[in-house]
Amino acid sequence: xxxxxxxxxxxxxxxxxxxxxxxxxxxxxxxxxxxxxxxxxxxxxxxxxxxxxxxxxxxxxxxxxxxxxxxxxxxxxxxxxxxxxxxxxxxxxxxxxxxxxxxxxxxxxxxxxxxxxxxxxxxxxxxxxxxxxxxxxxxxxxxxxxxxxxxxxxxxxxxxxxxxxxxxxxxxxxxxxxxxxxxxxxxxxxxxxxxxxxxxxxxxxxxxxxxxxxxxxxxxxxxxxxxxxxxxxxxxxxxxxxxxxxxxxxxxxxxxxxxxxxxxxxxxxxxxxxxxxxxxxxxxxxxxxxxxxxxxxxxxxxxxxxxxxxxxx
Amino acid sequence: xxxxxxxxxxxxxxxxxxxxxxxxxxxxxxxxxxxxxxxxxxxxxxxxxxxxxxxxxxxxxxxxxxxxxxxxxxxxxxxxxxxxxxxxxxxxxxxxxxxxxxxxxxxxxxxxxxxxxxxxxxxxxxxxxxxxxxxxxxxxxxxxxxxxxxxxxxxxxxxxxxxxxxxxxxxxxxxxxxxxxxxxxxxxxxxxxxxxxxxxxxxxxxxxxxxxxxxxxxxxxxxxxxxxxxxxxxxxxxxxxxxxxxxxxxxxxxxxxxxxxxxxxx
Numbered sequence: 001x002x003x004x005x006x007x008x009x010x011x012x013x014x015x016x017x018x019x020x021x022x023x024x025x026x027x028x029x030x031x032x033x034x035x036x037x038x039x040x041x042x043x044x045x046x047x048x049x050x051x052x053x054x055x056x057x058x059x060x061x062x063x064x065x066x067x068x069x070x071x072x073x074x075x076x077x078x079x080x081x082x083x084x085x086x087x088x089x090x091x092x093x094x095x096x097x098x099x100x101x102x103x104x105x106x107x108x109x110x111x112x113x114x115x116x117x118x119x120x121x122x123x124x125x126x127x128x129x130x131x132x133x134x135x136x137x138x139x140x141x142x143x144x145x146x147x148x149x150x151x152x153x154x155x156x157x158x159x160x161x162x163x164x165x166x167x168x169x170x171x172x173x174x175x176x177x178x179x180x181x182x183x184x185x186x187x188x189x190x191x192x193x194x195x196x197x198x199x200x201x202x203x204x205x206x207x208x209x210x211x212x213x214x215x216x217x218x219x220x221x222x223x224x225x226x227x228x229x230x231x232x233x234x235x236x237x238x239x240x241x242x243x244x245x246x247x248x249x250x251x252x253x254x255x256x257x258x259x260x261x262x263x264x265x266x267x268x269x270x271x272x273x274x275x276x277x278x279x280x281x282x283x284x285x286x287x288x289x290x291x292x293x294x295x296x297x298x299x300x301x302x303x304x305x306x307x308x309x310x311x312x313x
Numbered sequence: 314x315x316x317x318x319x320x321x322x323x324x325x326x327x328x329x330x331x332x333x334x335x336x337x338x339x340x341x342x343x344x345x346x347x348x349x350x351x352x353x354x355x356x357x358x359x360x361x362x363x364x365x366x367x368x369x370x371x372x373x374x375x376x377x378x379x380x381x382x383x384x385x386x387x388x389x390x391x392x393x394x395x396x397x398x399x400x401x402x403x404x405x406x407x408x409x410x411x412x413x414x415x416x417x418x419x420x421x422x423x424x425x426x427x428x429x430x431x432x433x434x435x436x437x438x439x440x441x442x443x444x445x446x447x448x449x450x451x452x453x454x455x456x457x458x459x460x461x462x463x464x465x466x467x468x469x470x471x472x473x474x475x476x477x478x479x480x481x482x483x484x485x486x487x488x489x490x491x492x493x494x495x496x497x498x499x500x501x502x503x504x505x506x507x508x509x510x511x512x513x514x515x516x517x518x519x520x521x522x523x524x525x526x527x528x529x530x531x532x533x534x535x536x537x538x539x540x541x542x543x544x545x546x547x548x549x550x551x552x553x554x555x556x557x558x559x560x561x562x563x564x565x566x567x568x569x570x571x572x573x574x575x576x577x578x579x
Binding site for chain 1: 420421423424425427428429431432435436438439440512516519520523524525526536539540542543546547550553557560561562564565568569
């Protein structure tokens with residue numbers, strides 16, 4: 001319990017620090033938001049009035065506190081380009097990006113765990129070698145190129161899905177999930193290759209430990225030793241990796257969304273970056289940071305469950 | 314893969330060698346001007362005149378790939394240089410001295426480390442704008458946290474070794490101990506993270522250029538070519554295929570090489 005409290009406190013502190021860094025970064029950029037909103041032919045008095053209205057004259061920390069409080073209350077500011085509240089622009093996109101990342105995560109586990117265990121059990125065999133070769137190549141493929149290849153092969157040649165034919169989750173949930181399958185696979189494959197490699201070497205390492213030998217000598221068969229003893233220990237480094245991978249997948253979905261024309265967070269992020277629409281960029285970055293940090297928190301807590309030896313640092 | 318021969322090392326160095334030669338060639342020679350448009354050979358297929366075909370403006374893809382791989386390698390090298398140098402500096406100071414400086418810097422580094430580096434780079438790009446040099450700066454900064462952590466943990470481990478105490482007794486300055494005595498001993502660990510970092514930089518640059526916020530025209534870039542090619546997948550599959558293949562070969566060769574070196578060191 002104490003462990004969980006400590007982790008949650010550090011989660012909140014990190015979140016504050018990250019959002020402050022993001023806020024400060026956007027506050028010190030050259031260029032005046034008031035000027036960009038009014039255009040260059042605004043009079044100095046108009047500019048001063050707008051600056052006052054936008055609160056640009058106050059100290060950075062005060063502005064941050066204000067911004068953070070309203071962010072928590074669901075007010076994320078107003079988009080410069082569209083003059084609409086940012087929250088309305090991004091809240092209904094959040095589930096899209098999140099579903100994509102979670103699907104990719106599940107696919108990663110579904111691919112990496114069985115194959116990793118298989119490769120470790122048949123270490124040095126033909127299949128192990130084949131998996132090793134495929135793995136090395138998969139790790140070298142950029143996910144967006146994998147996405148392009150899938151669009152070409154599964155979309156245009158085999159016609160298993162319509163490239164660009166995104167289905168909204170608000171109208172058709174099964175269709176939405178079906179459309180996200182290939183994008184999720186494109187994100188998942190390189191990560192699965194890395195997880196597989198890690199799991200394989202971790203299982204092989206644990207198999208050579210004394211406790212595994214003891215378990216064998218007590219008359220357990222391979223399956224019993226593997227699933228009751230070895231896997232518990234072998235999974236620990238893999239869980240750490242998967243936590244970081246999930247964070248990467250949330251960020252990686254930004255690129256994959258462009259490949260498959262999915263209107264998620266990535267799409268607005270890109271248009272806002274090129275349009276210098278800072279309130280939107282800021283809100284999306286902070287949202288992604290929240291997601292990433294929540295994932296890290298969950299990993300820390302899960303860690304404790306699978307490995308009770310972990311005490312507080 | 315308990316083979317006697319270190320195949321990873323052999324294949325990896327062959328592939329990396331070829332890719333470096335390919336890139337060097339691109340610096341001095343391209344069969345056509347990478348920017349020269351030719352309406353008559355628009356989306357032309359593979360032929361003896363255009364070994365990889367032509368793009369939607371009739372530009373020779375081979376020439377553009379040659380040029381683009383040079384840009385990619387340049388950006389990746391610059392990124393890793395920034396990340397490593399600043400990372401060594403921060404990691405050495407925090408690891409060697411510890412104390413309050415370490416606490417503060419590591420808090421920030423940990424917070425940033427939890428962040429996917431591509432996202433950090435996106436934040437910086439949205440602040441300073443796209444372009445070849447800005448990508449180097451943005452990615453370089455995004456790579457600092459991971460390098461700092463690796464260097465710091467190495468310095469923490471090394472600073473209590475006997476050779477450091479004896480250097481201290483001989484009156485060596487802290488600067489000398491850090492950079493002349495300890496740093497060379499961190500190289501085995503550091504070099505493998507530099508190689509991994511290099512691959513990540515290649516992938517990140519390609520991804521950012523694909524999104525249109527990385528390397529900007531007129532600089533040719535493999536990522537950008539891929540995004541242009543995406544609309545012509547049916548009419549000219551080679552347009553997307555070749556730049557993608559070059560990225561894969563680059564990353565694959567380097568990761569095999571890195572693995573081969575670490576096996577050879579065992």
